[in-house]
Amino acid sequence: MTxxxxxxxxxxxxxVRDVLLVVYTVECARFVAEKIAADxxxxxxxxxxxxxxxxxxxxxxxALSRHPNAGGALFIGLGCEYTRPERLCEATRASGRPAxxxxxxxxxGTPLSIAEGKxxxxxxxxxxxxxxxxxSMTWEDLSVGCECGGSDATSGLxxxxxxxxxxxxxxxxxxxxIFEEMAELVGLLPELRRRAASPDAERExxxxxxxxxxxxxxxxxxxxxxxxxxxxLSTIEEKSCGxxxxxxxxxxxxxxxxxxxxxxxxxxxxxxxxxxxxxQYGYSNPHDTEGLMxxxxxxxxxxxFVTGRGSPVGAPLAPVIxxxxxxxxxxKMSDDMDLDAGPILSGERSFDQMTDELEALVVRVCAGEPxxxxxxxxxxxxxxxxxxxxxxxxxxxCAADGRE
Amino acid sequence: xxxxxxxxxxxRDNVLTLLAAGRRGDSACxxxxxxxxxxxxxxxxxxxxxxxxxxxGDPVIKYGVTIGLATKDILPGCWVHLQNIRSLVDExxxxxxxxxxxxxxxxxx
Numbered sequence: 001m002t003x004x005x006x007x008x009x010x011x012x013x014x015x016v017r018d019v020l021l022v023v024y025t026v027e028c029a030r031f032v033a034e035k036i037a038a039d040x041x042x043x044x045x046x047x048x049x050x051x052x053x054x055x056x057x058x059x060x061x062x063a064l065s066r067h068p069n070a071g072g073a074l075f076i077g078l079g080c081e082y083t084r085p086e087r088l089c090e091a092t093r094a095s096g097r098p099a100x101x102x103x104x105x106x107x108x109g110t111p112l113s114i115a116e117g118k119x120x121x122x123x124x125x126x127x128x129x130x131x132x133x134x135x136s137m138t139w140e141d142l143s144v145g146c147e148c149g150g151s152d153a154t155s156g157l158x159x160x161x162x163x164x165x166x167x168x169x170x171x172x173x174x175x176x177x178i179f180e181e182m183a184e185l186v187g188l189l190p191e192l193r194r195r196a197a198s199p200d201a202e203r204e205x206x207x208x209x210x211x212x213x214x215x216x217x218x219x220x221x222x223x224x225x226x227x228x229x230x231x232x233l234s235t236i237e238e239k240s241c242g243x244x245x246x247x248x249x250x251x252x253x254x255x256x257x258x259x260x261x262x263x264x265x266x267x268x269x270x271x272x273x274x275x276x277x278x279x280q281y282g283y284s285n286p287h288d289t290e291g292l293m294x295x296x297x298x299x300x301x302x303x304x305f306v307t308g309r310g311s312p313v314g315a316p317l318a319p320v321i322x323x324x325x326x327x328x329x330x331x332k333m334s335d336d337m338d339l340d341a342g343p344i345l346s347g348e349r350s351f352d353q354m355t356d357e358l359e360a361l362v363v364r365v366c367a368g369e370p371x372x373x374x375x376x377x378x379x380x381x382x383x384x385x386x387x388x389x390x391x392x393x394x395x396x397x398c399a400a401d402g403r404e
Numbered sequence: 405x406x407x408x409x410x411x412x413x414x415x416r417d418n419v420l421t422l423l424a425a426g427r428r429g430d431s432a433c434x435x436x437x438x439x440x441x442x443x444x445x446x447x448x449x450x451x452x453x454x455x456x457x458x459x460x461g462d463p464v465i466k467y468g469v470t471i472g473l474a475t476k477d478i479l480p481g482c483w484v485h486l487q488n489i490r491s492l493v494d495e496x497x498x499x500x501x502x503x504x505x506x507x508x509x510x511x512x513x
Contacts (some may be wrong), residue, residue: 153450157411157421187493191469213493222494229505232421232450234464234484235491238471245467345423347409347435 001138004367006301007071008135010096015069016142016301016366018132019044019317020124022074022117023065023088026051026081032104033076036117043121044316048383053082056274059259060383063297065092065099069317071132072098072124076117079105098127140174140265142366145295145303146246147180149288152308153232156242158325158344159306164248165355166304166362171250171267178256178298179247180270180291182212183223187237188244197251197266204255208271215273246306258388261299270294274386288313289380292320302366312336313380314373319365322372323358338372407433408443412455414468419452419484421466426453432481444481452484464489 007015020040024033024047037045046064048057065073065088073092075085089101100120107113146163148155167177185192189209196202216222222236233239253266262268272286272294286294288305292315295303303320305311310333314320324330327342339361343349349357365371410420410432420432420439426447432455433440439455447453452466458478463470472489482488486502499509 153421157413157450187471187491188469216493220496222491222496224494226500226505226507229486229500230503232448232452232485234452234486234489235472236494237469237491238466241467241469241471 002363003136003138004363005134006137006141006366007069008133009068009071010131011066013068013299014135014137014141014301015067015071016137016368017069017318018042018071018128019067019069020072020074020121020128021046021065021070021316022076022121023047023061023085025061025075025077025083025085025088028078028081029076029104032110032113032117035110035114036074036076036121040121044379046316046379046381046383048083050385051081052385054385054387056258056386056388057083057383058088060293060297061088062091063259063261063299064293064317064383066095066097067296067317068299068301070097071128073100074117074120074124075099075101076113077101077103079103098124098131100124137366138173139170142170142302143176143178143262143298143300144170144362145178145180145270145292145298145300146306147288147291147295147303148184148243148246148306149291150307150309150311151228151239151242152326152329153242154325154342154345155306155308156233156239156245158341159308159323160242160244160246160325162323162325162341162344162351162354162358163246163304163306165351166358167246167248167267168250169355169359171248171265174265176262176265177248177267178262178270178295178300179267180272180294181223181243182208182269182271182273183216184236184240184243185209186213186216186222187235187240191244192252195247195250195252197253201252201254205252205269208255208269208273211276212271212273215276256298258294259297268298270298272388274388286384287382289315289382290384292380293382293384302362307337310337312373312376312378314371314376314378316379316381319371320373320378321358321361321365335376336372406430407440408447410434410439410441410453412439413466416465416468418454418456418458418465420455421450421452422447423450425449442481444479445483447483454478454480454482454484456480458484 022037022045027049077085085101092099310329323339325341330340408426409423
């Protein structure tokens with residue numbers, strides 16, 4: 001049976017990377033945090049910019065700090081912001097991970113804080129080294145998320161269907177697969193309902209779908225752009241079919257909200273649409289990094305990113321495997337792209353052969369082989385200032401009383 | 405007059421997706437040779453051509469799914485795009501430039 005070595009966390013989760021995080025709790029602390037993390041092996045910097053906090057931001061920051069691939073965390077605040085580093089630290093310690101925190105205003109400015117941060121990082125690293133436990137991992141221990149962006153026609157013909165076939169294999173072997181982008185499922189309600197694993201799952205899917213359509217209708221904007229039309233997609237329904245292909249063919253267990261881990265294995269749909277009354281602040285279609293963060297916050301240890309036109313991005317915490325169905329894009333961006341699924345369209349490879357290649361690549365990456373974006377040091381991240389309740393009412397009820 | 409590779413993604417489909425740009429008079433052919441449709445229009449790369457007659461109001465089917473409705477009668481071999489189909493949900497899709505996809509109704513003043 002396929003297996004590789006990962007890292008066992010005190011809370012029982014298993015990671016494929018052993019990352020020490022530096023987390024800033026307001027934009028004002030970002031420069032210091034980035035300087036502390038700079039040139040440190042295995043240290044990634046993430047954070048949250050706004051001065052105000054909300055439940056969504058705290059849930060997301062904690063989901064990332066206690067991610068299976070995170071071995072420890074150092075939280076750095078300025079001092080006057082709402083998001084409290086000491087409380088994030090406490091909650092992270094409660095998961096058994098080494099963690100520490102301080103405030104720049106208390107330490108006394110930039111140079112002293114950077115020196116203090118470096119000192120505490122070394123301490124945390126020492127504790128991670130002392131307590132590190134490796135563990136054999138297999139498909140059952142793995143949760144993989146998929147996102148597509150910078151799409152062209154090949155994404156719906158090769159890249160996404162390839163991921164769908166891999167997701168079928170992963171979930172058949174007891175693993176977990178998560179797909180997202182509700183905005184690119186518009187037009188497919190009957191197909192989505194047919195894929196529901198249970199009546200509960202069907203209700204969740206319908207609710208998430210209705211909320212998304214209501215949002216698209218209210219802003220008169222669907223997730224399809226001039227480049228998509230020029231590339232041969234004529235309607236949002238057609239684009240949705242290509243995006244939906246990444247879900248494969250297995251039943252959908254239910255709908256996840258951001259920062260919720262799936263309660264059991266199988267295929268899950270992630271809904272990142274903010275609550276309707278929050279949209280008065282304005283909200284556009286999420287960019288790829290926001291989507292990757294949503295998948296990370298669901299506990300995915302590895303990410304797949306299908307991009308026909310190519311993208312340089314990576315992520316903190318988890319390896320991002322970038323797949324293109326466009327061989328021209330692969331040649332042009334070979335320093336960034338990990339897998340060329342184009343041979344499916346040229347007829348040189350069957351879907352089965354290409355799925356074997358993707359599966360082998362996932363295993364190598366989970367065992368530690370760096371992806372292209374990891375090699376280049378890409379760690380784009382973003383924790384959004386938006387609002388999403390843990391449970392979601394039907395949109396008609398939301399509209400009636402303005403809340404759940 | 406050449407053969408252009410094309411995919412039919414589901415047996416229910418009434419369109420083919422071209423894997424190379426096709427000129428009027430070329431034939432769109434599936435890899436197994438089961439379908440061969442002479443093109444009545446120039447059809448750009450990755451765009452669609454009708455593999456059968458689609459009447460006004462009929463569903464346009466790709467991936468076995470209705471991706472839109474025909475807004476006029478479409479003969480086999482014709483280019484299927486914004487000029488002859490519309491989305492069932494997105495009312496904007498019929499106000500776009502058929503070659504660039506740009507929304508021509510938007511004012512820039």
